[in-house]
Amino acid sequence: MSANSDIQAALDNHDWSDAEVASERPRAKIVHSVRLPAEWSEALEAEADRRGTTPSRLMQDFILTGLQQSSAAPEGTVVTTRAALHRALDAALSNAA
Incomplete structure (x- = not known):
């Protein structure tokens, strides 16, 4: 069977008796x-x-680390860089001088 005929056979199959419900949705990006x-x-x-x-x-790594x-951090804590x-x-x- 070719890939196209496999796909068509799957689409034509209306027997859902052995179907499984996915319990988790894929995580969207x-x-x-x-x-x-x-x-x-x-x-x-x-x-x-x-x-x-x-x-x-x-950037994903930096954001995750920051989050x-x-x-x-305890409530009211400010996270900043040493330079800042x-x-x-x-x-x-x-200003104090």
């Missing part, structure tokens, strides 16, 4: 678009190349 400055995009692509992955997969960190913290402290000290 949803696209979220983000615009990055050119230098961020270049850095993302370079890091993905360095790790042997794709920019899309690397896990924020969900594990230093900038904020520098600005606060400059």
Whole structure:
């Protein structure tokens, strides 16, 4: 039997007596678009190349890590980078002088 005739035979079969109900739906993939400055995009692509992955997969990993960190943090906790913290402290000290 050819693939086409197998497909047609399956479509023509109306006997559902041995059918099984799928208990889980396949997980849908949803696209979220983000615009990055050119230098961020270049850095993302370079890091993905360095790790042997794709920019899309690397962004997925970064997002998952960020979500896990924020969900594990106590209520009212702010998660930031060390560089952003230093900038904020520098600005606060400059304004206090």
